[in-house]
Amino acid sequence: xxxxxxxxxxxxxxxxxxxxxxxxxxxxxxxxxxxxxxxxxxxxxxxxxxxxxxxxxxxxxxxxxxxxxxxxxxxxxxxxxxxxxxxxxxxxxxxxxxxxxxxxxxxxxxxxxxxxxxxxxxxxxxxxxxxxxxxxxxxxxxxxxxxxxxxxxxxxxxxxxxxxxxxxxxxxxxxxxxxxxxxxxxxxxxxxxxxxxxxxxxxxxxxxxxxxxxxxxxxxxxxxxxxxxxxxxxxxxxxxxxxxxxxxxxxxxxxxxxxxxxxxxxxxxxxxxxxxxxxxxxxxxxxxxxxxxxxxxxxxxx
Amino acid sequence: xxxxxxxxxxxxxxxxxxxxxxxxxxxxxxxxxxxxxxxxxxxxxxxxxxxxxxxxxxxxxxxxxxxxxxxxxxxxxxxxxxxxxxxxxxxxxxxxxxxxxxxxxxxxxxxxxxxxxxxxxxxxxxxxxxxxxxxxxxxxxxxxxxxxxxxxxxxxxxxxxxxxxxxxxxxxxxxxxxxxxxxxxxxxxxxxxxxxxxxxxxxxxxxxxxxxxxxxxxxxxxxxxxxxxxxxxxxxxxxxxxxxxxxxxxxxxxxxxxxxxxxxxxxxxxxxxxxxxxxxxxxxxxxxxxxxxxxxxxxxxx
Numbered sequence: 176x177x178x179x180x181x182x183x184x185x186x187x188x189x190x191x192x193x194x195x196x197x198x199x200x201x202x203x204x205x206x207x208x209x210x211x212x213x214x215x216x217x218x219x220x221x222x223x224x225x226x227x228x229x230x231x232x233x234x235x236x237x238x239x240x241x242x243x244x245x246x247x248x249x250x251x252x253x254x255x256x257x258x259x260x261x262x263x264x265x266x267x268x269x270x271x272x273x274x275x276x277x278x279x280x281x282x283x284x285x286x287x288x289x290x291x292x293x294x295x296x297x298x299x300x301x302x303x304x305x306x307x308x309x310x311x312x313x314x315x316x317x318x319x320x321x322x323x324x325x326x327x328x329x330x331x332x333x334x335x336x337x338x339x340x341x342x343x344x345x346x347x348x349x350x351x352x353x354x355x356x357x358x359x360x361x362x363x364x365x366x367x368x369x370x371x372x373x374x375x376x377x378x379x380x381x382x383x384x385x386x387x388x389x390x391x392x393x394x395x396x397x398x399x400x401x402x403x404x405x406x407x408x409x410x411x412x413x414x415x416x417x418x419x420x421x422x423x424x425x426x427x428x429x430x431x432x433x434x435x436x437x438x439x440x441x442x443x444x445x446x447x448x449x450x451x452x453x454x455x456x457x458x459x460x461x462x463x464x465x466x467x468x469x470x471x472x473x474x475x476x477x
Numbered sequence: 478x479x480x481x482x483x484x485x486x487x488x489x490x491x492x493x494x495x496x497x498x499x500x501x502x503x504x505x506x507x508x509x510x511x512x513x514x515x516x517x518x519x520x521x522x523x524x525x526x527x528x529x530x531x532x533x534x535x536x537x538x539x540x541x542x543x544x545x546x547x548x549x550x551x552x553x554x555x556x557x558x559x560x561x562x563x564x565x566x567x568x569x570x571x572x573x574x575x576x577x578x579x580x581x582x583x584x585x586x587x588x589x590x591x592x593x594x595x596x597x598x599x600x601x602x603x604x605x606x607x608x609x610x611x612x613x614x615x616x617x618x619x620x621x622x623x624x625x626x627x628x629x630x631x632x633x634x635x636x637x638x639x640x641x642x643x644x645x646x647x648x649x650x651x652x653x654x655x656x657x658x659x660x661x662x663x664x665x666x667x668x669x670x671x672x673x674x675x676x677x678x679x680x681x682x683x684x685x686x687x688x689x690x691x692x693x694x695x696x697x698x699x700x701x702x703x704x705x706x707x708x709x710x711x712x713x714x715x716x717x718x719x720x721x722x723x724x725x726x727x728x729x730x731x732x733x734x735x736x737x738x739x740x741x742x743x744x745x746x747x748x749x750x751x752x753x754x755x756x757x758x759x760x761x762x763x764x765x766x767x768x769x770x771x772x773x774x775x776x777x778x779x
Contacts, residue, residue, distance in 0.1 A: 181583050181584075181585065182583065182584040182585075183580065183581055183582065183583055183584070184578060184579075184580050184581070184582050184583075184584070184587070184610075184612060185580040185581065185612075187584065192584070192587075192610060193608070193610050195584060195588070196584070196587050196588055196591050196610070197591070197605075197607075197608065200591070200595065200604075200605045201595065201598075201599070201604065201605075202604040202605075202606065203602050203604045205570075205604075206571070206604045206606055208606075209604065209605070209606040209607055210606065210607040210608065211607075214607070215571065215573070215606035215607040217570075217571060217606065219521075219522070220521070220522065220523045220526070221522045221523075224522070228571060228573055228606060228607065228624075228626065229573070229607070230573040230574075230575050230607065230608060230609050230622075230624055231609055232575055232577060232609050232611045232622075233611075234577060234611050234612070234613045235613075236613070236614050237611065237612065237613065237614075238611075268507075268519075269508070269517065269519055269530060271517070271530055271531070271532035271624055272532075273532050273534055273575070273622045273624075275534060275536060275577065275620050275622075276486060277486075278485065278486050278487040279485055279486070279487065280485065280486050281483050281484065281485055281486075282483075282484040282485070282486070282489065282494070282497060282498070283483065283484075285486070285494075285498050286497070286498055289498050289499070289502070293502065293503065296503075297503070300505050302502075302503065302504040302505045302507075302508045302511065303499075303502045303503075303504075303511070304504065304508055304510075304511040304512065304517035304519065304530060305499075305511055305512045305513075305516070305517040305530065305531070305532065306495070306499065306512065306532060307532050307533055307534050307622070308486075308494060308495050308498070309534045309535075309536050309539065309540075309620070310486060310487075310536070310539065311536045311537075311538070311539065311617070311618050311620065312538050312539075312618050314616050315613070315617055315618055316613050316614050316617055318577050318611070318613065318620070320532075320534075320575045320577075320609070320622050322530075322532055322573055322575075322624035324530065324626070
């Protein structure tokens with residue numbers, strides 16, 4: 176994109192925008208990964224462990240509707256951040272909750288939001304240890320920001336960046352049609368990701384929040400690879416087209432790459448342990464430059 | 478307040494509201510303090526250290542104006558969270574930044590916000606390790622949420638709750654008139670608070686964000702004490718009345734209590750080390766029930 180003065184967020188798209196503004200941030204020695212993966216990764220005084228840090232927001236009118244159940248909205252807000260901790264192979268621990276709310280919001284509504292937040296937190300014994308509630312103007316939309324800490328064994332931490340050409344690409348669950356309800360009541364894949372990280376340590380892993388068409392190229396790029404997938408093999412939610420499976424987004428499933436040597440054991444062990452959840456090989460990482468098919472992005476907020 | 482259905486945030490005030498919605502949150506064993514102090518306090522694998530967690534937001538039109546310099550706004554957002562880490566006697570480490578922005582926001586504006594965030598972060602070698610940028614609707618106000626981690630030696634952690642009747646009350650700096658500019662360019666008292674915590678470990682400490690009239694009763698209540706202060710002794714910014722010094726808020730100075738036995742050494746050591754910054758004894762903690770004068774709250778957002 177040629178340089179233009181006074182570019183607006185709406186001109187740039189979320190990813191490009193974040194890249195622009197976070198470029199050049201100073202990170203000190205204990206930072207393993209800053210911006211650019213599902214979570215930040217930080218060294219700790221325990222040499223075998225990393226701390227994970229994540230912040231994530233849902234905004235009324237963008238990620239949920241004012242008519243959605245506040246319990247479901249609270250659940251979604253917490254579960255989205257949990258899904259990012261899962262994507263690193265980690266375990267979530269402590270959450271901070273920031274509500275930016277319209278002063279006309281009702282106490283009963285906010286209490287129900289907290290019920291939903293607590294419901295998701297209870298899945299992993301996450302403590303909600305504090306928060307901030309600020310009011311914006313009278314015409315403002317509500318937003319909920321979750322900051323979540325987690326931890327992961329250093330040798331099990333799953334980045335996006337260690338994939339190699341030839342590594343097989345897998346997805347959990349089914350893609351597409353999330354807007355029909357799943358986006359408010361998905362299960363973050365913490366258990367499955369913890370198991371994957373400890374037994375197989377995928378060479379690259381992320382959670383699918385923007386849709387395969389957007390997220391797969393991100394994972395491949397982070398690993399300096401291309402990719403080759405069979406779009407017909409993508410597991411689809413009932414009634415979803417291939418296009419919808421690729422671009423609807425908000426699947427909150429795992430996408431990961433793994434050495435082909437480990438594939439047979441992975442598949443049989445998975446089917447024994449997680450028989451209720453699909454695990455599907457959709458293709459493999461390829462040499463940089465190969466993109467089959469060419470995917471030009473998925474769901475974007477902007 | 479008698480129970481009423483459909484209470485709104487604007488009916489309740491921020492503090493009461495937060496108390497209502499965070500009551501009954503489940504905290505697991507490693508949580509020393511959840512909501513209710515300046516930061517959450519968490520046990521770590523290092524038995525001598527606690528982790529501190531804080532989230533704090535600034536909202537356009539509430540905490541700053543759209544006409545304020547974005548560098549100053551970014552600085553303020555980060556420095557506010559740093560001031561809370563200081564209030565526990567801690568050192569800040571890693572920040573996550575969440576921007577909720579109007580899609581018409583300009584890239585140059587957001588870059589300047591980040592310049593200000595980085596300027597404050599650099600004061601304490603804080604790494605900004607990631608963030609989230611989400612757009613709200615077209616008429617929405619911008620907001621910046623900072624989540625900050627920190628650490629403190631276990632035996633130096635300064636709560637609000639360990640003050641005792643007779644302990645002397647001190648404030649740093651001068652109170653009042655922050656809106657004339659200081660609210661955008663204060664210095665978080667990290668150095669002074671670290672020194673206080675390591676040499677004297679105040680029995681109660683907090684940062685002054687809502688004004689003495691609101692914050693002193695909070696500190697006293699957390700310590701199950703009353704208080705007695707000489708309002709004439711409150712150090713005031715040039716041109717500020719006693720009322721303004723008590724209620725303007727956004728001073729971002731330290732308020733702390735300390736055993737009278739330590740007072741003389743504290744004062745002389747302070748004057749040697751921090752001769753540029755006032756340290757003023759304004760009174761003492763008293764038995765529960767004594768409130769001289771009766772302060773009925775300070776600056777409130779709502």
